[in-house]
Every structure is written in structure tokens, then in C-alpha cells.
Amino acid sequence: MSTGGAGEPSRTGRPRDETIDAAVLTAALDALAADGYGGLSLVAVARAAGTSKPALYRRWPTKQRLVLAALEHQVQAVEPPDTSCTMCDLAECLGLFVTAFEAMPPGVLAPLLADGQDGEDLREEFMTRLFDPPRDAVRLTLARARDRGDLRLDVDLGLTVDLLASFVCYRAMFGHAPTTPREIEAAVETILQGIAADYPALLARAQGEPVEVGPHELHAAHAPTR
Amino acid sequence: MSTGGAGEPSRTGRPRDETIDAAVLTAALDALAADGYGGLSLVAVARAAGTSKPALYRRWPTKQRLVLAALEHQVQAVEPPDTSCTMCDLAECLGLFVTAFEAMPPGVLAPLLADGQDGEDLREEFMTRLFDPPRDAVRLTLARARDRGDLRLDVDLGLTVDLLASFVCYRAMFGHAPTTPREIEAAVETILQGIAADYPALLARAQGEPVEVGPHELHAAHAPTR
Amino acid sequence: MSTGGAGEPSRTGRPRDETIDAAVLTAALDALAADGYGGLSLVAVARAAGTSKPALYRRWPTKQRLVLAALEHQVQAVEPPDTSCTMCDLAECLGLFVTAFEAMPPGVLAPLLADGQDGEDLREEFMTRLFDPPRDAVRLTLARARDRGDLRLDVDLGLTVDLLASFVCYRAMFGHAPTTPREIEAAVETILQGIAADYPALLARAQGEPVEVGPHELHAAHAPTR
Amino acid sequence: MSTGGAGEPSRTGRPRDETIDAAVLTAALDALAADGYGGLSLVAVARAAGTSKPALYRRWPTKQRLVLAALEHQVQAVEPPDTSCTMCDLAECLGLFVTAFEAMPPGVLAPLLADGQDGEDLREEFMTRLFDPPRDAVRLTLARARDRGDLRLDVDLGLTVDLLASFVCYRAMFGHAPTTPREIEAAVETILQGIAADYPALLARAQGEPVEVGPHELHAAHAPTR
DNA sequence: CGATAAGCGAGACGGTACGTCAAGTCTTATA
DNA sequence: TATAAGACTTGACGTACCGTCTCGCTTATCG
Incomplete structure (x- = not known):
């Protein structure tokens, strides 16, 4: 049911850091509140969440999906x-x-x-x-x-x-x-x-x-x- | 009436080419219909209208104003x-x-x-x-x-x-x-x-x-x- | 001998305003001293001289000729x-x-x-x-x-x-x-x-x-x- | 030695593509020879070098630095x-x-x-x-x-x-x-x-x-x- | 227990659009 | 016909973001 993050994490290898999901979604919400959808910069979100762009794209395929997940995260x-x-x-x-x-x-x-x-x-x-x-x-x-x-x-x-x-x-x-x-x-x-x-x-x-x-x-x- | 374009054209000097206003607004509507607001490129609009970016910015200070004028143009x-x-x-x-x-x-x-x-x-x-x-x-x-x-x-x-x-x-x-x-x-x-x-x-x-x-x-x- | 300005002013019609030549050359020298050759804007020179771009181009065919004339003006x-x-x-x-x-x-x-x-x-x-x-x-x-x-x-x-x-x-x-x-x-x-x-x-x-x-x-x- | 390019490439992250440095400098020299300094267009250089403008600005902060590096590259x-x-x-x-x-x-x-x-x-x-x-x-x-x-x-x-x-x-x-x-x-x-x-x-x-x-x-x- | 597969931060990559600015030409109305 | 004013096309400027990639490293699981 965990709707938010994981695109489809692999079973092998290093597991995903679950804390990143939450940190990113929170940072995204903050950024959205501050600058709106058009002003949302993924690299800024990544930095604010203490992570990097690839970590975002590993979880959400597009900017839109990330935003959707962020909104869902708070309702x-x-x-x-x-x-x-x-x-x-x-x-x-x-x-x-x-x-x-x-x-x-x-x-x-x-x-x-x-x-x-x-x-x-x-x-x-x-x-x-x-x-x-x-x-x-x-x-x-x-x-x-x-x-x-x-x-x-x-x-x-x-x-x-x-x-x-x-x-x-x-x-x-x-x-x-x-x-x-x-x-x-x-x-x-x-x-x-x-x-x-x-x-x-x-x-x-x-x-x-x-x-x-x-x-x-x-x-x-x-x-x-x- | 002051329809779409002219920010505030000066009374002196060469007058604005009125045909450009209409051409740009039409081109903008086409582009909006094709690519949506986010996919709107002002340079593409200018090219499609047979004019140039500065001519656009002379008339509308921001992308939003242009789009607004374009919408107003057709209602x-x-x-x-x-x-x-x-x-x-x-x-x-x-x-x-x-x-x-x-x-x-x-x-x-x-x-x-x-x-x-x-x-x-x-x-x-x-x-x-x-x-x-x-x-x-x-x-x-x-x-x-x-x-x-x-x-x-x-x-x-x-x-x-x-x-x-x-x-x-x-x-x-x-x-x-x-x-x-x-x-x-x-x-x-x-x-x-x-x-x-x-x-x-x-x-x-x-x-x-x-x-x-x-x-x-x-x-x-x-x-x-x- | 008047080396500076007139490209070849016509004999008929309204005569050129001689004061513009000097004003432009002086303004050009000031601008050159301030911003160098690369930073020289003809429209800025025209404004500073109280005239307009076409008046400049009527006298000197290119930016270079104007600068040359300006330099010559002061030696x-x-x-x-x-x-x-x-x-x-x-x-x-x-x-x-x-x-x-x-x-x-x-x-x-x-x-x-x-x-x-x-x-x-x-x-x-x-x-x-x-x-x-x-x-x-x-x-x-x-x-x-x-x-x-x-x-x-x-x-x-x-x-x-x-x-x-x-x-x-x-x-x-x-x-x-x-x-x-x-x-x-x-x-x-x-x-x-x-x-x-x-x-x-x-x-x-x-x-x-x-x-x-x-x-x-x-x-x-x-x-x-x- | 520190020849041409790297402003100060970071030790972490993806390393710079060294071939780009050389390609850009060569393209810049060609362009300089063809059009002179004033006619040098960075976007043209980037295209000729098979890269993009940001890649240039990542390496050299200004046009001048790039030209300097290009000259240095060939002496x-x-x-x-x-x-x-x-x-x-x-x-x-x-x-x-x-x-x-x-x-x-x-x-x-x-x-x-x-x-x-x-x-x-x-x-x-x-x-x-x-x-x-x-x-x-x-x-x-x-x-x-x-x-x-x-x-x-x-x-x-x-x-x-x-x-x-x-x-x-x-x-x-x-x-x-x-x-x-x-x-x-x-x-x-x-x-x-x-x-x-x-x-x-x-x-x-x-x-x-x-x-x-x-x-x-x-x-x-x-x-x-x- | 060591290999391996995937995670991680960082940042460069090619693209593309942005909004600004200057050059040189043109089109007005006025003188 | 020259003038002042300014609109015109063209194209470069330097910046920002996108989504992808490559690096060196860390962390689990599997053989």
C-alpha cells in the first residue's frame, strides 16, 4: 500500500534509505508552499532533503509524480x-x-x-x-x-x-x-x-x-x- | 477597449506594427493548444508569428501577460x-x-x-x-x-x-x-x-x-x- | 578637411545639424573612457548626445568609423x-x-x-x-x-x-x-x-x-x- | 602546469570530460581565426565542439578566460x-x-x-x-x-x-x-x-x-x- | 566470509528556455 | 530632405532547470 515512494526497489543490493523518502516529500512540500509548482526545483528539493537528484529519480519517475506523492503525503x-x-x-x-x-x-x-x-x-x-x-x-x-x-x-x-x-x-x-x-x-x-x-x-x-x-x-x- | 497587447506604446517614434500583436496572440493560442502552458516557448511563439522575442517583450512584460492577452483575444x-x-x-x-x-x-x-x-x-x-x-x-x-x-x-x-x-x-x-x-x-x-x-x-x-x-x-x- | 562626420551630406533638403557631430564625438569619447570599446553602446552614445541612432548612422557608416572619428577628434x-x-x-x-x-x-x-x-x-x-x-x-x-x-x-x-x-x-x-x-x-x-x-x-x-x-x-x- | 580548462573541478561527483576541454579550445581557436575576437560566439564554439554552453561556463567563467586558455593551449x-x-x-x-x-x-x-x-x-x-x-x-x-x-x-x-x-x-x-x-x-x-x-x-x-x-x-x- | 549488486552524495553531461541587450535598418510625424 | 523617436530583425549573452550519466564509496544480501 505504501503509495508514496518506491518505484520498485530491487530485492538485492543495498536497500533504500527509507528516511530519504520522507525527507524529500517534506522538503518538496516546503518548496511548493514557498515557490509554487512552477518554481519547484528538484535539485533544490534534493539539497534541502540532504540528498541528491538521482535519489529522487530512483523513487519517482517525474517531477509530477514526486509532487503528487508529496501532496498525498500530507492529506x-x-x-x-x-x-x-x-x-x-x-x-x-x-x-x-x-x-x-x-x-x-x-x-x-x-x-x-x-x-x-x-x-x-x-x-x-x-x-x-x-x-x-x-x-x-x-x-x-x-x-x-x-x-x-x-x-x-x-x-x-x-x-x-x-x-x-x-x-x-x-x-x-x-x-x-x-x-x-x-x-x-x-x-x-x-x-x-x-x-x-x-x-x-x-x-x-x-x-x-x-x-x-x-x-x-x-x-x-x-x-x-x- | 484596450484589448490585448500594447503595454503603453509611445506617441512618438515609429508606431507599433499592429499586425504583430494579432499574429503573436494567434501563434500563442496555437502553441498553448499544442503544448500547454508549461510547454510554451516564447521564442517559438515569436518565430511562429514571424517576429522576434524583443517584439514580444516590448508588448507584454511577462509570459503570463502574453498568455492572458491571448486568451482574452479569443473570447x-x-x-x-x-x-x-x-x-x-x-x-x-x-x-x-x-x-x-x-x-x-x-x-x-x-x-x-x-x-x-x-x-x-x-x-x-x-x-x-x-x-x-x-x-x-x-x-x-x-x-x-x-x-x-x-x-x-x-x-x-x-x-x-x-x-x-x-x-x-x-x-x-x-x-x-x-x-x-x-x-x-x-x-x-x-x-x-x-x-x-x-x-x-x-x-x-x-x-x-x-x-x-x-x-x-x-x-x-x-x-x-x- | 573636416575629417570627422559627414559621410556625404546631400546638397539639397534640410541641412545637417553641425552641432550634432561634435556632441556625438564628445559623448563617444566619454563612453569609451568609461566602458572601453567593447562596452560602447551606440544607442547610449546617441542618448548622451541628445540625438538618435539614425543620426549617427547617417554620419558614420559603422561603429568603428565613429570611434575612429572620435579619437581623431581629440588628438x-x-x-x-x-x-x-x-x-x-x-x-x-x-x-x-x-x-x-x-x-x-x-x-x-x-x-x-x-x-x-x-x-x-x-x-x-x-x-x-x-x-x-x-x-x-x-x-x-x-x-x-x-x-x-x-x-x-x-x-x-x-x-x-x-x-x-x-x-x-x-x-x-x-x-x-x-x-x-x-x-x-x-x-x-x-x-x-x-x-x-x-x-x-x-x-x-x-x-x-x-x-x-x-x-x-x-x-x-x-x-x-x- | 594547470593548462587550460578546469576552473577548479571538484574532487567529488562526476569528473569532467577531459576531451571536452580540448575540443572546446580547438574550436575556439578555429572560431577566433575565422571571425576574430569580437565575432566569437560561445554558442557557436560549443556547437562546433559538440557540447553545450553550460559546459563552457563550467570551465571558464568568462569569454576572456576561455580565449586566454585557447591561446595558451597552442603555444x-x-x-x-x-x-x-x-x-x-x-x-x-x-x-x-x-x-x-x-x-x-x-x-x-x-x-x-x-x-x-x-x-x-x-x-x-x-x-x-x-x-x-x-x-x-x-x-x-x-x-x-x-x-x-x-x-x-x-x-x-x-x-x-x-x-x-x-x-x-x-x-x-x-x-x-x-x-x-x-x-x-x-x-x-x-x-x-x-x-x-x-x-x-x-x-x-x-x-x-x-x-x-x-x-x-x-x-x-x-x-x-x- | 567475500563477492556482488544496488544504494548513496556529488556533480558533470547535453538540451532548452529564459529575459536582456546591442547592432544596424525601417518607418513615422515634424520641421 | 533631415530630424527625433522608437519599433523592427537578428543573434549573443549568462543563468537556470531538466532528466541522465558517471564517479568513488557504503551497505546489505547471497553464494
């Missing part, structure tokens, strides 16, 4: 909550999504994907390793909501996931400021109104069983509509 | 429709938005914005010149809808615009496939359900006054479920 | 003395030669001659305008000395002139320090001993009719031989 | 003869000096020294590596002559060396034609007459023990006149 799993309060779950799940993306250095994801030299394989790998987990968490949360009857049956789950995920990414890419919990909740409310079987009931349930993610501000916006 | 204005059918207007407006972004070579926007070397000024310029026009068209369409009473009064217009715009950008950046009219309509419907004062009325109006953008498929999905 | 004629004291005349004449060359900015002559692009014509022009005058002064001085019987009849005047001139140039090119009068005199004495019909007589005459150029140090070196 | 050591015939030795030694300088492509030395960008260090290096060896050979020859009593005791050896060296350089720089052995001998005779303790004796010795460097023409000029 933590998104564990979708399941409190049976659809609105709360969705807000929290999306919050985790946002957190995962905002933890990455800004201005790295997009150039990485667009670098082209590594073609579709890289995009696929990126999706599998970085993007799908939080996305699947959102999808799972939505599926649970549908299964318990909170959503209309004709709702296109894929489209809804895209709507939510795109909002997160939009901010991560163009956003001047980070996405606040307040904004997340507002987005969730708007989307839910569009897909809920009985939105007022969901809202009532959320007010009755407030989640820890700022339940008070959560409903302030729509309170007058009640 | 056409988004004229928001106003047929008083909220759903139709919104779908068409968003379709224009998508078209504008999909006309750009893929994998250019993101690295351009993330290149960093030009800092915040570039992001601002990008927003002003490329992003805001279609965005404002959507906002205007939404504002018209609200003014004619189609939307709830407490709707956050900014948030809604972001939700729609982010969906477009998401596809333009991560999208494997282009965004189809069908997807646009589905997204519009979902969002509208979340913000409409009386969604069934909007839907009925759209069905009574079908727009040219595939009105039949448009409502097929949800109409039967009602 | 003054070498008037060979004729006091019938061979040693004094020669020393003074050579001193004028040295002065003429040391007045020129260092490190300009040689690169100018070696620039090649202007071929033999430039070398010829250089010789005619800059080098031959002081050289001819030395040759004249030597010829006068021979005519009055101070030199052996078989002396090769051309060779002797070259020996003396080369010493001057050597210092102007490789010399770390300027050539002092003392060194000039020592060189003259050595050469004279090699070509004089009766060196002791010349020496005695120089001592009897001391020239203003430091007569005391002049003979100090050889005094013990007396 | 051979000047071994001063010691036949106890002062006149013969001096003539041969000076002939070697001339040969060494005329082997260099014309019009390179002077612009190299005048390029300025490398300052005094370059001039010093040039002196040490190229100029001093033949110069010291002449000085040694003169010192031997003095030690065996052939020269007057008050002769300034430094000045004499300068007189002879300057004659060589003068021709190498301004010379239209190469310096012939005949001219060398004439110059030696003239100078020797100025510094010999007993010139007729030296001349007689040279005639009695003729050297291989054209002894017959050597004295033809002056012998009859006596």
Missing part, C-alpha cells in the same frame, strides 16, 4: 460522519473536504494536472489518490441521506457531488480567501433545498440536533423564512 | 439573454459561460494563475478581463429574475453565482469531458429549486415558452416525477 | 621640434607621441583595429589619420639627424622608427603604468647608441644644450661612464 | 638557446618569441586584453601564462650575455627586454605583414650596438660561429659598411 483520510442529520453530515463532510484541499499549498494542484508531460495517467492517479476519497465521502453521505428518504428519488447524485466539489475547488483555485464554515453551510442549504424531499423537515432536524459546526449561525440566514 | 462577449423565462435565461447564460471557457485551450488557465511570478496583479487582471464578464452576465440574469419576483428575497446572489461559476470552472479544469447542455440544465434546475420563490411556476413557464436550447430534454428528467 | 598635431640637438629632439618628439596616445582612452585602439568587420580599409584609415602623423614626426626628426651627420649612414630609418613607436604602443597597450619621461629618455639613449655615428658627441651636445624635459635625470644613468 | 614553450654567441642567441630567442605570437590568430590579443569586463586579474593571468615565458627567455639570454661580459654593466635589462618585446608585439598587433627573420636580426643588431660592451667583438664572434638562422644575411647589412 489525511476524510471520515464521513453519520449522525442521520443530513444537513449536519453534509456540512461537516464538506468542511473536511475543504480542509483537505486547503491544507495543500495553493497553486499546485492545477499546474500539476495541466503539466501535460505525464498525460492521462497522472490525472488518473491524482483522481484516485487525492480527489476521489473526499469526493466519495460526500457521495456516501448523500447516498445515506437518499437511502433514509431525505432526498428526492430522481436526484442525480453525481451531479450533486460535482456541484459541491466544484464549489470547494473553485475557492481553492481562484479564491482569494479560504472558504469559511459559514459559506459551506450556505451552499449546503441552497443545494439541499434543491434536492431534499422535505427541506423544512431537514432544517428542523438540524435545529433539533445541532452539530458542533456552528449550528447557530447555520440557520440564522433562513430563520425568517420559517 | 467573445457574453450577452445575457432576457426573455423573462428565468430558467431559460439562466441555462443559456451558463451555456455561454461554458462555451467561453471551453474555447480556451485546456490546461492553461490554472498554471497561468498559479505561476506566481506575477503575483496578485495578474490574478486581478485575469478576473477583470476574463472571468468577471461571464460571471457578471450570470449575476445580471439572476438579479433580473429576483427583480421580477422569481427568486426568494433572502437568496444570497453572490453565493449562487459562485455555485454556478464554480461548476463551470470545475469542469474546465478537472473535466475529462466537456460540459454538455444537459448537465448545465440539470445544474440550473437543481440550483433553481434551491432559490426559486415558486419553482413549479418557473418550470411551467419554461415549458410554455421553450427556448431553443433543447427544451424537451430540459424538463424530461423532472417533469414526470411531479 | 592634436605633433609638431616635431628642431633644435639640432638630436637627443633632445628625439626625446621630446617621442614624448609628444606618448602624450598623443595616452590621451586616448585606454583599451580602445586595439579592439578597434581588431574588430575586423570593417576590414583593411579601416586599418588604413586609422594609420593615415591617427598613427602616421606622430610616426612621421619621429621619422622626420631622425631624418634631420641623419642629414646633419649624427647617424650612421647605413641605419634603417624605418626599422628605427618602428623600434621607437613600438615601445610607445607597447606601454599604451600592455602597460600597467604610463610611460614616464625618464623611460622615454632611457629608450632614446639606448637606441641612439645603436645608431649614432658618434654617440659621445651627441651626449655632450645634449648636456651642453639641455632641453626642458628634465635634463638632469636624463644623463644621470650614464654619468658614471663618463 | 609551445620557448627554450632559450645558449651557444655563448650573444648575437645568435638573442636573434634565435626573439625569433621564437615572434613565432609564438604569430601562431596566435591575429586581432585577438588586443581586444582580449581591452575587454575590461574581467579587469586586472585577466591582464595579470595573461602576463603570467602567455607573455612572461618568452619574455623571460629573452631576459635570461640577456642576463647570460651580461654575465659573460658581453654587455655593459650599466645596461637596464628590463628596459632592453621591453624594447625587444615591444617590437615583437607591435608587429603582432598593428603589423600588416609578419616579422621576418631579417627584421629581427636588424633589430637585434641595433639594440646590441646600444648595449654591447664590445659590439665589433660580438659581431665577429657571430660571423665566426654562424648559427643556423641565416647567418649570412644576418651580417651582410652592416659588415660591408664598416
Whole structure:
């Protein structure tokens, strides 16, 4: 499962120094945070990690793979909550999504994907390793909501996931400021109104069983509509 | 108007050759489409445009500015429709938005914005010149809808615009496939359900006054479920 | 005789601005003194002279010709003395030669001659305008000395002139320090001993009719031989 | 010895390819001979040598250093003869000096020294590596002559060396034609007459023990006149 | 237990693009 | 027609990074 480093280390000969993997990934993250994807120099990363260029290329075939591994190195799993309060779950799940993306250095994801030299394989790998987990968490949360009857049956789950995920990414890419919990909740409310079987009931349930993610501000916006 | 090129051409001396501006921008677009942002070589662009590097740097101070000008060179204005059918207007407006972004070579926007070397000024310029026009068209369409009473009064217009715009950008950046009219309509419907004062009325109006953008498929999905 | 500027100004149309010639030559000399031949930028010269590049090229076909004209602009004629004291005349004449060359900015002559692009014509022009005058002064001085019987009849005047001139140039090119009068005199004495019909007589005459150029140090070196 | 290239190659890492040094220096000499110093393009040299620009800059920090190394690469050591015939030795030694300088492509030395960008260090290096060896050979020859009593005791050896060296350089720089052995001998005779303790004796010795460097023409000029 | 295979740091290798600068020519509007 | 201004093409400059390679050395495992 050790996704990160080893291309395919040989069984014989001197074994790889495992500490180098971590040192390089950390150094790469620092460099990415400092100079962005375009300004990333592999020789600088190697020096900062106390190693050399060939050691990098022994582990990752291209610059892109190294960056991908570095990003993967720092994300933590998104564990979708399941409190049976659809609105709360969705807000929290999306919050985790946002957190995962905002933890990455800004201005790295997009150039990485667009670098082209590594073609579709890289995009696929990126999706599998970085993007799908939080996305699947959102999808799972939505599926649970549908299964318990909170959503209309004709709702296109894929489209809804895209709507939510795109909002997160939009901010991560163009956003001047980070996405606040307040904004997340507002987005969730708007989307839910569009897909809920009985939105007022969901809202009532959320007010009755407030989640820890700022339940008070959560409903302030729509309170007058009640 | 001050479209693409001239940084600030002097009033005296030999005037700039206007044909060079266009030739360079066209060549740059071709090169971007062929090799992506990272693979863009200014000397290659200059050669393809039948001119030289200094002529480029005389017009655009950095690679980013040139690319920005090239992108701006090919987008056409988004004229928001106003047929008083909220759903139709919104779908068409968003379709224009998508078209504008999909006309750009893929994998250019993101690295351009993330290149960093030009800092915040570039992001601002990008927003002003490329992003805001279609965005404002959507906002205007939404504002018209609200003014004619189609939307709830407490709707956050900014948030809604972001939700729609982010969906477009998401596809333009991560999208494997282009965004189809069908997807646009589905997204519009979902969002509208979340913000409409009386969604069934909007839907009925759209069905009574079908727009040219595939009105039949448009409502097929949800109409039967009602 | 106006050697400097005008390539061949037309008789009709707007007449050339004569002040530009002088301004350019002066600016060129300043620039040469500051940055040497290799660091000379014509556009910088034009700006410093308050004019433009085309105005320069209208007057001098190449960079080399401009430099040549600039050097010529500042040299003054070498008037060979004729006091019938061979040693004094020669020393003074050579001193004028040295002065003429040391007045020129260092490190300009040689690169100018070696620039090649202007071929033999430039070398010829250089010789005619800059080098031959002081050289001819030395040759004249030597010829006068021979005519009055101070030199052996078989002396090769051309060779002797070259020996003396080369010493001057050597210092102007490789010399770390300027050539002092003392060194000039020592060189003259050595050469004279090699070509004089009766060196002791010349020496005695120089001592009897001391020239203003430091007569005391002049003979100090050889005094013990007396 | 430390001939041409390596600035200061590190002891660790991949060692430099020695063949590149030679290939570059040879290519540089060819280019210098073809286009002169001013027309020397480092990228052209690199291409001609089958290598790349960075490989050049790794070895020589500036264009000047490369040219200096190239010149040094082709000069051979000047071994001063010691036949106890002062006149013969001096003539041969000076002939070697001339040969060494005329082997260099014309019009390179002077612009190299005048390029300025490398300052005094370059001039010093040039002196040490190229100029001093033949110069010291002449000085040694003169010192031997003095030690065996052939020269007057008050002769300034430094000045004499300068007189002879300057004659060589003068021709190498301004010379239209190469310096012939005949001219060398004439110059030696003239100078020797100025510094010999007993010139007729030296001349007689040279005639009695003729050297291989054209002894017959050597004295033809002056012998009859006596 | 010694050979061998692969790891290691270091850095040179050929390429390629960068952004700048100068040369010499041209094209304006103005005088 | 000359002028000032400046845009034009060409091409070298010196630097930086890429991904590969070669070195001398160290460290395991296998024979």
C-alpha cells in the first residue's frame, strides 16, 4: 500500500534509505508552499532533503509524480460522519473536504494536472489518490441521506457531488480567501433545498440536533423564512 | 477597449506594427493548444508569428501577460439573454459561460494563475478581463429574475453565482469531458429549486415558452416525477 | 578637411545639424573612457548626445568609423621640434607621441583595429589619420639627424622608427603604468647608441644644450661612464 | 602546469570530460581565426565542439578566460638557446618569441586584453601564462650575455627586454605583414650596438660561429659598411 | 566470509528556455 | 530632405532547470 515512494526497489543490493523518502516529500512540500509548482526545483528539493537528484529519480519517475506523492503525503483520510442529520453530515463532510484541499499549498494542484508531460495517467492517479476519497465521502453521505428518504428519488447524485466539489475547488483555485464554515453551510442549504424531499423537515432536524459546526449561525440566514 | 497587447506604446517614434500583436496572440493560442502552458516557448511563439522575442517583450512584460492577452483575444462577449423565462435565461447564460471557457485551450488557465511570478496583479487582471464578464452576465440574469419576483428575497446572489461559476470552472479544469447542455440544465434546475420563490411556476413557464436550447430534454428528467 | 562626420551630406533638403557631430564625438569619447570599446553602446552614445541612432548612422557608416572619428577628434598635431640637438629632439618628439596616445582612452585602439568587420580599409584609415602623423614626426626628426651627420649612414630609418613607436604602443597597450619621461629618455639613449655615428658627441651636445624635459635625470644613468 | 580548462573541478561527483576541454579550445581557436575576437560566439564554439554552453561556463567563467586558455593551449614553450654567441642567441630567442605570437590568430590579443569586463586579474593571468615565458627567455639570454661580459654593466635589462618585446608585439598587433627573420636580426643588431660592451667583438664572434638562422644575411647589412 | 549488486552524495553531461541587450535598418510625424 | 523617436530583425549573452550519466564509496544480501 505504501503509495508514496518506491518505484520498485530491487530485492538485492543495498536497500533504500527509507528516511530519504520522507525527507524529500517534506522538503518538496516546503518548496511548493514557498515557490509554487512552477518554481519547484528538484535539485533544490534534493539539497534541502540532504540528498541528491538521482535519489529522487530512483523513487519517482517525474517531477509530477514526486509532487503528487508529496501532496498525498500530507492529506489525511476524510471520515464521513453519520449522525442521520443530513444537513449536519453534509456540512461537516464538506468542511473536511475543504480542509483537505486547503491544507495543500495553493497553486499546485492545477499546474500539476495541466503539466501535460505525464498525460492521462497522472490525472488518473491524482483522481484516485487525492480527489476521489473526499469526493466519495460526500457521495456516501448523500447516498445515506437518499437511502433514509431525505432526498428526492430522481436526484442525480453525481451531479450533486460535482456541484459541491466544484464549489470547494473553485475557492481553492481562484479564491482569494479560504472558504469559511459559514459559506459551506450556505451552499449546503441552497443545494439541499434543491434536492431534499422535505427541506423544512431537514432544517428542523438540524435545529433539533445541532452539530458542533456552528449550528447557530447555520440557520440564522433562513430563520425568517420559517 | 484596450484589448490585448500594447503595454503603453509611445506617441512618438515609429508606431507599433499592429499586425504583430494579432499574429503573436494567434501563434500563442496555437502553441498553448499544442503544448500547454508549461510547454510554451516564447521564442517559438515569436518565430511562429514571424517576429522576434524583443517584439514580444516590448508588448507584454511577462509570459503570463502574453498568455492572458491571448486568451482574452479569443473570447467573445457574453450577452445575457432576457426573455423573462428565468430558467431559460439562466441555462443559456451558463451555456455561454461554458462555451467561453471551453474555447480556451485546456490546461492553461490554472498554471497561468498559479505561476506566481506575477503575483496578485495578474490574478486581478485575469478576473477583470476574463472571468468577471461571464460571471457578471450570470449575476445580471439572476438579479433580473429576483427583480421580477422569481427568486426568494433572502437568496444570497453572490453565493449562487459562485455555485454556478464554480461548476463551470470545475469542469474546465478537472473535466475529462466537456460540459454538455444537459448537465448545465440539470445544474440550473437543481440550483433553481434551491432559490426559486415558486419553482413549479418557473418550470411551467419554461415549458410554455421553450427556448431553443433543447427544451424537451430540459424538463424530461423532472417533469414526470411531479 | 573636416575629417570627422559627414559621410556625404546631400546638397539639397534640410541641412545637417553641425552641432550634432561634435556632441556625438564628445559623448563617444566619454563612453569609451568609461566602458572601453567593447562596452560602447551606440544607442547610449546617441542618448548622451541628445540625438538618435539614425543620426549617427547617417554620419558614420559603422561603429568603428565613429570611434575612429572620435579619437581623431581629440588628438592634436605633433609638431616635431628642431633644435639640432638630436637627443633632445628625439626625446621630446617621442614624448609628444606618448602624450598623443595616452590621451586616448585606454583599451580602445586595439579592439578597434581588431574588430575586423570593417576590414583593411579601416586599418588604413586609422594609420593615415591617427598613427602616421606622430610616426612621421619621429621619422622626420631622425631624418634631420641623419642629414646633419649624427647617424650612421647605413641605419634603417624605418626599422628605427618602428623600434621607437613600438615601445610607445607597447606601454599604451600592455602597460600597467604610463610611460614616464625618464623611460622615454632611457629608450632614446639606448637606441641612439645603436645608431649614432658618434654617440659621445651627441651626449655632450645634449648636456651642453639641455632641453626642458628634465635634463638632469636624463644623463644621470650614464654619468658614471663618463 | 594547470593548462587550460578546469576552473577548479571538484574532487567529488562526476569528473569532467577531459576531451571536452580540448575540443572546446580547438574550436575556439578555429572560431577566433575565422571571425576574430569580437565575432566569437560561445554558442557557436560549443556547437562546433559538440557540447553545450553550460559546459563552457563550467570551465571558464568568462569569454576572456576561455580565449586566454585557447591561446595558451597552442603555444609551445620557448627554450632559450645558449651557444655563448650573444648575437645568435638573442636573434634565435626573439625569433621564437615572434613565432609564438604569430601562431596566435591575429586581432585577438588586443581586444582580449581591452575587454575590461574581467579587469586586472585577466591582464595579470595573461602576463603570467602567455607573455612572461618568452619574455623571460629573452631576459635570461640577456642576463647570460651580461654575465659573460658581453654587455655593459650599466645596461637596464628590463628596459632592453621591453624594447625587444615591444617590437615583437607591435608587429603582432598593428603589423600588416609578419616579422621576418631579417627584421629581427636588424633589430637585434641595433639594440646590441646600444648595449654591447664590445659590439665589433660580438659581431665577429657571430660571423665566426654562424648559427643556423641565416647567418649570412644576418651580417651582410652592416659588415660591408664598416 | 567475500563477492556482488544496488544504494548513496556529488556533480558533470547535453538540451532548452529564459529575459536582456546591442547592432544596424525601417518607418513615422515634424520641421 | 533631415530630424527625433522608437519599433523592427537578428543573434549573443549568462543563468537556470531538466532528466541522465558517471564517479568513488557504503551497505546489505547471497553464494
